[in-house]
Amino acid sequence: MPSHSPAHGHADAHTHAPTHPHRRLLLGLLCLAQFMLIADVTVVNVALPVIGADFALSGSGLTRLVTGYTLFFGSLLLVGGRLADRFGARRMFLAGLALFTAASAASGLADTGNTLIVARSVQGVGAALLSPAAMALVLALFQGPARHRALGVWAGIGGAGAAIGVLLGGILADGPGWRWIFYVNLPAGALALIAVPLLLGDFLRDPRSGAARRAPVDVTGALLLTAACACLVQGLAERSWPWLAGAAAAGLALVAAGRRSPYPLLPSALPGRRALLGGSAVMLVAAGMLVSGFYLSSLHIQQDLGRTALVTGLAFLPVAVAVTAGAHLGGRAVVRFGWRPVGAAAFVLAAAGAALAPAGGLWTGLVPGFALLALGLGGAFVCATTAALSEVAPEHSGLASGLVGTSHELGAAVGLAALAPSGFSTLALPALALALAAAALLPKGRPSPTAARAMAH
Structure with missing residues (x-):
């Protein structure tokens, strides 16, 4: 296996590193790892009725089974991004993948509902370490136009993983078992x-240099962020004002602690901060809508329509195709029209799909409506990802990746808690709101000419 010179600092790894001979194969493996994380957000949805019967879990217990994973995944992603910047993306990727894989084994072996919920939560911790490190590796492996093409593939995985997770869950739950x-x-x-690690060789092996890697991790900020997210999800799920007040208090404490800390989780002077925050906000709402749609549809098809887990999974095959197509078309549209109009159009499509889904039966309303919603959200995913990372400096790639991932997973958890109890048709409301807000949230213009040529092919 060929070796490569160690990267002298994080920035050098992005701007001066030679082209890695195995970068395409590595992109495939990194996307495979990311696919597992995203698929695990929705893979349990189809199996929820069976798991609930086996472990006598109530509706709230089943919700915790889903949100326990997304909550820890989302709330710890910024910490994972910081750790990747400080200790090296390569090292944190392997540590997170090992923890996620071990927790997956523990989930399969669980003998009680509480054990399964805890194992799923540990899966979320491993995913939070893995995901930003994996994206940081992608950013290090690809430069110039090739980087934007790789980010388009990455964004497509984010959308398709959720859809294919439901299909995979249906096949496995109806076959060898949940x-x-x-x-x-x-x-x-x-x-x-x-x-x-074999393919990487010595690439990015040295984690010691670079200012970002000398900065300590903001443990206080990490704990406050996790507490704020947990209280928010619990408050929305139970419609409880005390929990929501706790979320607000933890959020205010997080802001205050960040102002006092020399190394806050999200530096206020971060270059490209506005584009990063705007893209992350779009990602949060898009993920919440998509994951809530899967949860609502999975239960409706099995419990109300009486279909099997396999039929439920197969019903989402058009959704998987649609979200992938939406990401591809969205990437090309951003090149031509820019982030703001594409983001607005994506959410208009999503709103139309959400309105259509409850209007008919499984194949005449729900499936075509959900596919249209997914087509729009696929475009929103790639629009949000490329916009958020368009102005990020190399030394902050792990942090930025963590924030984008946080928005995706926190959006899934908040969406489940806030939207799932209300019904499918309510998904149209946030879609229309985002269509109107896209001009304010997303950056002006479109990718640079070199990036545009890459995304268009």
């Missing part, structure tokens, strides 16, 4: 654990 929705992660995790 435990295999976790066991299936084991061979994929083992492959990435072995192949990624």
Whole structure:
């Protein structure tokens, strides 16, 4: 296996590193790891009725089974991004992947509902370490036009993973059993654990240099962020004002602590901060809508329509195709029209799909409506990702990746808590709101000419 010179500092790894001979294969492996994380957000949805019957879990217990993963995944992603910047993306990727794979095995072996919820939460911790490190590796492996093409692939994985997760969950739950929705992660995790370090060689092996890697992790900020997210999700799920007040208090404490800390989780002077925050906000709402749609549809198809888990999974195959197509078309549209009009159009499509879904039966209303919603959200995902990372400096790539991922997973958890109890048709409201807000949230213009040529092919 060829070796490569160690990267002298994080910035050098992005701006001066030679082209890695295995970068496309590595992109495939990194996307495989990311696919597992995103698919695990929705893979349990189809199996919820069976898991609930096996462990006598109530509706709130089933909700915690889903949100426990997304909550820890989302609230710790900024910490994972900081750790990747400080200790090296390569090292944190492997540590997160090992923890995620071990927790997947524990989930499959769980003998009580509480054990399964805890194991799923540990999965979320591993995912929070893995995801920003994986994206930072992608940013280090690709430069110039090739980087934007790789980010387009990455954004497509984010949307398609949620859809294919439901399909995979239906096939496994109706076949070998629900435990295999976790066991299936084991061979994929083992492959990435072995192949990624072998293919990387000495690339990014030295984590010691660079200012970002000398900065300590803001532990206080991490705890406050996790507390704020947990209180928010619990408050929305239970419609409880005390929990929501706790979320607000933790959020205010987080802001105050960030102002006092020399190394806050999200520096106020971060270059490209506005574009990063705007893209992340779009990602949060898009993810909340998509994951809530899967949750609502999965239960409706099985419990109200009486269909099997396999039929439920197959019903989402058009959704998987639609979200992938939306990401591809969205990437091309951003090149031609820019982020703001594409973001607005994406959410208008999503709103139309949300309105259509409850209007008919499974194949005449729900599936075509959900597919239209997913087509729009696929475009929103790639628009949000490329906009958020368009102005980020190399030394902050792990942090920025963590914030984008935080928005995706926190959006999933908040969306489940806030939207799932209300019904599918309510998904149209946030879509229309985002269509109107896109001009304020997303950056002006479009990618640079070199980036545009890459995204258009």
